[in-house]
Amino acid sequence: MNDHAFQLHERLASDCRVIADLTLCRVLLMNDRRFPWLILVPRRAGLRELHDVPAEHRVALMAEIEVASKVLLEQLGATKINVGALGNVVPQLHVHVVGRRAQDAAWPAPVWGFGAAERYEDSELDQLSEQLRLALGVRG
Amino acid sequence: MNDHAFQLHERLASDCRVIADLTLCRVLLMNDRRFPWLILVPRRAGLRELHDVPAEHRVALMAEIEVASKVLLEQLGATKINVGALGNVVPQLHVHVVGRRAQDAAWPAPVWGFGAAERYEDSELDQLSEQLRLALGVRG
Numbered sequence: 001m002n003d004h005a006f007q008l009h010e011r012l013a014s015d016c017r018v019i020a021d022l023t024l025c026r027v028l029l030m031n032d033r034r035f036p037w038l039i040l041v042p043r044r045a046g047l048r049e050l051h052d053v054p055a056e057h058r059v060a061l062m063a064e065i066e067v068a069s070k071v072l073l074e075q076l077g078a079t080k081i082n083v084g085a086l087g088n089v090v091p092q093l094h095v096h097v098v099g100r101r102a103q104d105a106a107w108p109a110p111v112w113g114f115g116a117a118e119r120y121e122d123s124e125l126d127q128l129s130e131q132l133r134l135a136l137g138v139r140g
Numbered sequence: 141m142n143d144h145a146f147q148l149h150e151r152l153a154s155d156c157r158v159i160a161d162l163t164l165c166r167v168l169l170m171n172d173r174r175f176p177w178l179i180l181v182p183r184r185a186g187l188r189e190l191h192d193v194p195a196e197h198r199v200a201l202m203a204e205i206e207v208a209s210k211v212l213l214e215q216l217g218a219t220k221i222n223v224g225a226l227g228n229v230v231p232q233l234h235v236h237v238v239g240r241r242a243q244d245a246a247w248p249a250p251v252w253g254f255g256a257a258e259r260y261e262d263s264e265l266d267q268l269s270e271q272l273r274l275a276l277g278v279r280g
Binding site: 065069070088112113 | 189190193195202205206209225226229247250253
């Protein structure tokens, strides 16, 4: 399911660590230790809105949202998932899958636009990336 | 596709006007004139997270998000769609489909938690509800 014209938007590349490619989406970890926060980017060029995802890829997208959600719930202490496709700033379609806890910094408000990101240490980011790859069943 | 145990959460009922039932979802109009804002509530009891939607209903959910998005884009002046399933306050699964414009009150921030709703006049709400039912192809 490769689209050779696909290129990750530079803003996503700079705010996130790339974790893995699933069947449809590139999985990113938002570099913000306040929230366990994944972003799914369908690897198809030119998608902007959620409904731009072609019908034949929608089941895969929902399945990958489920996989990401369960990793956050089962391995990273989330008790609630927030899913959002906004794209007001970065036009490339990307789906936020954010693990929330009743004690987190923004609860119960949304995480988008809430304060400033707190970056992980490089070593934490390496370790978390590896944990996520294992949980997603992909090789680093 | 009826689930007799389904009942709309009272908070959604009080914040919104019920527009119509599509195949899977009840369509609500958020009573906030700042943004053209629909909410889709799958009519299945006990759903909380997006991934709780059973596999056999996911294609319908994506199709109904598309229908709602296109009504906002084609009839209500939206130029961008924000889709979100949060549920931090109201636990019943509901999917926000919000029409955005670069000039709107919150742009480019998300609408959730942004200021206070500005209610429609009753007559506006009646007229908009009727317009939405026609656009969705359902009878009032």
